[in-house]
Amino acid sequence: MAQLYQSQRAMRNRRQAALQRGVVAIIDVGTCKIACLILRFDGPQRFAGADGVRSSAGQSSFRVIGAATTRARGVRFGEIETMRETERAIRTAVQAAQKMAEVRVDHVIASFSGARPRSYGLEGVLELHDGPVGDHDIARVLAACDLPDLGTGREALHAQPVNFVLDHRSGLQDPRGQVGHRLGVDMHLLTVDTIAIENLLHCVKRCDLELAGVASSPYASGISALVEDERELGAACVDMGGGTTSLSIFARKHMIFAETVRMGGEHVTSDISQGLQVPMATAERIKTLHGGVVATGMDDREMIELGGETGDWELDRRTVSRSELIGVIRPRVEEILEEVRARLDAAGFEHLPAQRIVLTGGASQIPGIEGLAARILGQQVRLGRPLRVQGLPSAAAGPAFASAVGLCLFAACPQDEWWDFEVPHDRYPARSFRRIAKWMKENW
Amino acid sequence: MRPLNHPVSGHRLEPPLTRPVPPPRDPAPSRIAYRLHRLWLTPLVRILLRRVLPVAALVAGLLAFVATPENITRAHEGLTELRRSIEQRPEFMVVALRIEDASPELAEDIRELTSLTFPVSSFDLDLPHLRAEIEGLDAVGRADLVIRSGGILEIRIDERVPVAIWRHREAVELVDVEGRRVQGLSETGGLPPLPLIVGDGADRAVAEALALIDVAARWEDRIAGLVRMGERRWDLVLASGQRILLPEREAVAALEYVIALDGAHDLLNRDFKAIDLRNSARPTLRLSPEALEKLHLMRGPGRGDDS
Numbered sequence: 001m002a003q004l005y006q007s008q009r010a011m012r013n014r015r016q017a018a019l020q021r022g023v024v025a026i027i028d029v030g031t032c033k034i035a036c037l038i039l040r041f042d043g044p045q046r047f048a049g050a051d052g053v054r055s056s057a058g059q060s061s062f063r064v065i066g067a068a069t070t071r072a073r074g075v076r077f078g079e080i081e082t083m084r085e086t087e088r089a090i091r092t093a094v095q096a097a098q099k100m101a102e103v104r105v106d107h108v109i110a111s112f113s114g115a116r117p118r119s120y121g122l123e124g125v126l127e128l129h130d131g132p133v134g135d136h137d138i139a140r141v142l143a144a145c146d147l148p149d150l151g152t153g154r155e156a157l158h159a160q161p162v163n164f165v166l167d168h169r170s171g172l173q174d175p176r177g178q179v180g181h182r183l184g185v186d187m188h189l190l191t192v193d194t195i196a197i198e199n200l201l202h203c204v205k206r207c208d209l210e211l212a213g214v215a216s217s218p219y220a221s222g223i224s225a226l227v228e229d230e231r232e233l234g235a236a237c238v239d240m241g242g243g244t245t246s247l248s249i250f251a252r253k254h255m256i257f258a259e260t261v262r263m264g265g266e267h268v269t270s271d272i273s274q275g276l277q278v279p280m281a282t283a284e285r286i287k288t289l290h291g292g293v294v295a296t297g298m299d300d301r302e303m304i305e306l307g308g309e310t311g312d313w314e315l316d317r318r319t320v321s322r323s324e325l326i327g328v329i330r331p332r333v334e335e336i337l338e339e340v341r342a343r344l345d346a347a348g349f350e351h352l353p354a355q356r357i358v359l360t361g362g363a364s365q366i367p368g369i370e371g372l373a374a375r376i377l378g379q380q381v382r383l384g385r386p387l388r389v390q391g392l393p394s395a396a397a398g399p400a401f402a403s404a405v406g407l408c409l410f411a412a413c414p415q416d417e418w419w420d421f422e423v424p425h426d427r428y429p430a431r432s433f434r435r436i437a438k439w440m441k442e443n444w
Numbered sequence: 445m446r447p448l449n450h451p452v453s454g455h456r457l458e459p460p461l462t463r464p465v466p467p468p469r470d471p472a473p474s475r476i477a478y479r480l481h482r483l484w485l486t487p488l489v490r491i492l493l494r495r496v497l498p499v500a501a502l503v504a505g506l507l508a509f510v511a512t513p514e515n516i517t518r519a520h521e522g523l524t525e526l527r528r529s530i531e532q533r534p535e536f537m538v539v540a541l542r543i544e545d546a547s548p549e550l551a552e553d554i555r556e557l558t559s560l561t562f563p564v565s566s567f568d569l570d571l572p573h574l575r576a577e578i579e580g581l582d583a584v585g586r587a588d589l590v591i592r593s594g595g596i597l598e599i600r601i602d603e604r605v606p607v608a609i610w611r612h613r614e615a616v617e618l619v620d621v622e623g624r625r626v627q628g629l630s631e632t633g634g635l636p637p638l639p640l641i642v643g644d645g646a647d648r649a650v651a652e653a654l655a656l657i658d659v660a661a662r663w664e665d666r667i668a669g670l671v672r673m674g675e676r677r678w679d680l681v682l683a684s685g686q687r688i689l690l691p692e693r694e695a696v697a698a699l700e701y702v703i704a705l706d707g708a709h710d711l712l713n714r715d716f717k718a719i720d721l722r723n724s725a726r727p728t729l730r731l732s733p734e735a736l737e738k739l740h741l742m743r744g745p746g747r748g749d750d751s
Contacts (some may be wrong), residue, residue, distance in 0.1 A: 073470070088472040095473050095481055104485035208482060 008419040014212040015411070018107035023065075024212060024411055025097065025105040027090060028220075028404040029112045029200065031075050031243025031266060032362060034086075035396065035404040036093035038066035038101040039411060062412055063391035066101025068093045077262045078114025078217065078244040080199040087203045094207060108209045109411045111403055113217035113244045115196030117157070119257045119347075120148055122187040133166065133175045133183060139421035141185045150191050157197070157216050158190040159418035162254035171252070187418065188256050190216055213411065217241070218248035218258040220406030225360040225384035225399075226250055234352030237384065238340055238377075239402055240363035242266045245336050249347060254415070257347045261339045265363035268332045275328040276320055278306050286325060287366075293333050294368040295326040333369065337376040344377070358384035362400035531565040539563045539595040546601040550583050554599065557581065566591055582625045607654060609640045610647055621654065623647030640668070645675030652695065653678065659699050666712070677722070687718040698724065 018024040019041050026037040039062045070092045074085030098104060124145035128137060142161060150156070164172040165184035175183060197214060204211050221239040222231075234251040243264045249257040268291075273283035290304050299322035308316035349355060357377050359369065364383055373381045385398065386405035396404070473481065483489050509515050530536075539562050543551040557577060560569075571589045578587040578599065586602035606618035606626040618626045618638070624647075629635065639657045641650065653670050656678060660667060663682070671679040671687075678695055680688040690698050698721040705711045711719075715735040720728040731739065 070472075071470075091475070091478045092472045095478055098481065098485055102485065104482050208479065 005419050008417070011211060011213050012414075012419065014107055014210055015109065015414070018212050021107075023101075023103055023105050023107075025094060025108040025209070026404055026407045026411060027093065027108050027110045027204075028217065028401075028407060029075060029078075029080065029086070029090070029110060030072055030217075030241055030403075031078055031113075031264065032072055032241065033069050033400070034072045034075075034089045034093045035069045035401060036067070036090075036097040037064050037392070037396070037404055037408060038097045038103065038105055039063070039408055040065045040101075040103075041412070062389075062408065064389055064393075064396075064408070065103065065391060066097035066099075067393050067396045068096030068100065069396065070096070072242075076114075076243060078112050078241070078246075078260065079193075079196050080112075080203060083199060083203060083206075086199075087206045090203055091207050094209065106208075106210055107212040108204055109213040109215065109407055110200055110204060110211060111215045111217045111220045111407050111410075112196060112200060113239070113241055113246045113260060113403070114262070115192035117216055117218070117246075117258050117260055118154070118191050119259065120150075120189040120191070121256070122146070122148070122189050123184065124187065125182065125184045128181055128183055132177050132179050135176065135421060137183060138176065138185075141183050142187065142418050142421060145185065145187050147189075153194050154191045155194040155197060156189055157192045157214060158219060158255070159187055160254060160415055161185050161187050161418070162252065162256055173253075188254065190219070190255075190258055192216065213414070215407055215410050216246075216248075216258055217403040218246035218260065219255050220404075220410055221246070221360055221386075221402040222248040222250055222255060222406065223409050224386040224406030225358050225402045228253075230354070230356050230358065233354035233356070235354065235356035235358060236344060236349060237358045237360060238364075238373075240264060240336070240359060240361035241403075242362060245340060245361070245363070247340055247343060249344070249349060249352070251352055257349075259343045259347065261336060261343065263332075263336045263339065264361075267336075268329055268363065271332050272325065272328050276306060276325070278308070282307060287329065290322055290325055291329055292322065292326050292367045293330045293372045295323045295330075299323040299326060329366070330372070333363075333366065333372060334376065336363075337373055341376055354380070356380045356382070358382055360384040360386070360399045360402040362398075364399050531567040534595075536566045537563045537595050538566050538569060538591060538597050540597070542592075542596055542598045544598065544600045546599075546603060547583075550581070550601065550603060553581060553583075554578055554601070560597075563595070566595075569597070583627060585620075585624075606636070606638065608650055609635060609638050610650075611640060611642045612644060612646070619647050619650055621651055623650045639670070641670045641672065643672035643675075646670070646672035648675075649678070655696055656680065656690070656699055659696055660703065662703070663712070682712065686712070686716060689718055689720045689722050691722050691724060694724070701727075 015024070022041045024039050024041070026035075026039065028035045041062045070089055072086075073089045074080065074082030075089075080086045094105070094108075122145040124141045124143075126137065126141040126144050138161075142159075163170065163186040164175040165182075165186075166172055166175045166178055166180035167182055169180075172178070200214070201211055218237065218239060222237040225237050225239070226235050231250040231253050234249070236247055236249045238245060238247045241264045243262070243266050245261040245264050247259055247261070248255050265287075269280060269283045269287055272278070272287055273280050276283065276286075278286070286304060286306070290302075292299070302322040303319040304322060304325060306318045306320060308318070310316055344350075344357075355378055357373070357380060359373055359381060360383070363369075370381055370383055383399070384402070386402040387409065388397070389405055389408055392401075392405070484493075538560075541555065541558070541560060541562070543554055546554065558574060569591070571591075575587050575589050578584055578589075578601075583604055584601055585604045588600040590598045590600070592598050604620040604624060604626045607621050608619055609629065610617050610619045610623075610625075616629045618629060618636070619641075620626055639653065641647075641653050646653065649672065656670060657667070660680065666683050668681045668683045668685075671681055673679050673689075677692040678690045680690060680699065682688070688699065688702055702711065702719060702721065716729050716731050718730040720730060
């Protein structure tokens with residue numbers, strides 16, 4: 001755990017260095033696409049009010065100067081599978097973005113959706129001796145959280161204090177400066193597979209870049225797609241990506257749960273490909289142009305040419321009605337949404353004061369999905385688009401870029417995490433105290 | 445109707461009408477290309493390559509060129525040759541000399557002095573120097589040098605006009621109104637019909653001398669010349685050796701006075717040595733010894749000290 005603490009702190013320092021330099025890159029490693037945005041930080045409030053962008057989430061302090069997207073290679077279920085291919089894809093995206101920005105970036109903040117994220121709610125209690133609560137006390141109470149057994153090959157990605165309890169008052173955002181005897185904290189810990197982070201680190205290093213931060217994709221899309229009220233009152237963000245559908249639950253402005261369903265838009269495409277016996281590329285095109293989840297009588301008459309290049313006339317001139325296509329798409333989408341429902345139920349989503357569900361991500365663009373989702377997930381469903389960010393090209397402003405935009409906000413003003421506080425002194429290894437004592441003895 | 449499975453002789457299998465499906469386009473920069481691109485985006489490298497390197501290459505090339513002396517001489521020769529070829533163009537060549545408003549002897553003198561060999565490039569002509577040289581001639585008051593179209597060097601001369609003969613210790617010369625020497629006179633040559641002035645400093649008062657000669661025009665045949673005394677006043681010397689000593693100032697008025705006396709009393713035919721008008725309040729007549737003797741006799745004894 002100490003090693004993780006050190007590496008996360010090092011990443012925070014690199015992020016600070018990148019902000020000092022003013023340029024930082026964002027890489028969202030998805031299953032379908034890899035997006036790279038280059039941000040320039042010009043100081044707070046520099047772009048406030050321009051182009052209708054207001055400073056609600058700190059997005060007024062930067063602007064996007066380079067954006068590039070490339071087809072993801074070697075990524076499955078949001079995890080890096082073929083290192084070489086992924087490295088090439090990252091290189092392509094970063095180079096194109098650099099070319100657009102005409103600036104060289106050295107620091108990247110990356111996100112990925114897979115790696116089986118698992119959420120833990122931790123609790124820590126500390127008896128205070130004197131005076132108001134300070135940074136030191138917070139560090140101590142965070143260190144006092146009893147850590148569950150994470151399992152082998154797991155690593156903490158986020159460890160955010162979400163709630164503080166002072167004596168009998170709960171729901172404190174920031175107890176610093178207040179006086180009390182007993183300080184408690186609720187911390188949300190998100191762990192992922194270590195191997196996924198290491199693979200990502202290796203790929204980024206092979207591209208001559210330095211990793212200045214890692215975020216989980218559900219967290220990133222949550223902070224970009226949810227509006228402030230939803231984050232305050234409780235909402236779930238469902239990011240329907242290519243290979244995974246990730247969901248994150250926010251309450252009291254903090255993420256309290258994150259989970260991934262290992263199904264996404266690519267499964268829909270492969271269903272079409274298998275069901276209609278067309279190549280994957282054709283299936284993707286048909287899905288994008290004619291896809292839907294609610295069939296009407298009109299759709300029986302709308303015939304879709306499947307096309308083909310085989311040279312077999314019979315095979316190349318096949319047509320299907322749109323109803324048939326919807327008949328292929330709908331069960332898979334229903335399956336995904338039901339899986340999401342099951343995860344939400346497991347997380348106890350129904351106990352939140354508000355149960356707003358926001359659909360975002362590339363697969364949420366299927367027409368009619370909000371009706372289907374309302375039937376499965378509950379009535380309060382809306383389609384979410386990411387927050388507007390200064391300088392973002394309109395091609396990169398769709399729901400498919402929710403996690404990339406969220407990562408920009410994460411880069412601009414990250415939430416306090418466990419490693420943002422100093423290590424409490426009593427947690428230092430005893431050896432160093434012994435060394436100090438020895439030095440004292442020798443010198444006095 | 446042909447059976448479907450019946451092989452057709454001589455009919456080969458046709459290739460499919462469609463082209464083979466190309467592999468999906470998958471552009472990705474190589475690692476080298478990626479690194480070079482990043483290097484190119486580094487500001488320092490960019491400045492080095494775009495600003496510093498060209499200047500450095502230029503300077504290095506120049507230094508390498510200058511380092512060998514043959515290069516410099518060759519470049520110098522080339523430049524000189526180029527300059528020569530431009531100067532020698534017919535537009536810039538001067539082919540003739542024309543001297544205007546000069547007497548034939550003077551023109552000959554000028555031709556000898558300049559000693560130009562035509563054709564000559566106008567770049568090679570040093571007109572100010574030439575002008576100074578020509579104006580150095582005594583007979584030339586002013587010279588204007590112009591290169592006219594057609595390659596003609598025109599020298600317009602303003603000749604000095606001799607107005608008097610000046611005899612001084614060294615030589616006898618002709619001088620103009622300003623007292624500048626125009627021409628020397630040889631011993632053997634005859635004198636031109638000009639008034640004679642004598643003495644040091646006479647050349648600085650030629651104008652006054654001319655005015656005096658003008659006033660004394662009726663004595664023209666009797667005047668021998670004017671002598672400058674002490675570089676400040678004139679003596680009018682008559683052919684008979686008599687002198688009229690004129691004052692320093694208002695010499696003309698004094699001379700007019702003498703002329704008036706001469707007209708009234710026939711003064712010049714009297715026997716005297718000099719008329720002294722230096723003090724205008726007291727004009728004095730210096731008689732010759734014989735005249736003085738005669739005066740003494742006329743006046744009788746006892747009054748000999750009265751002059």
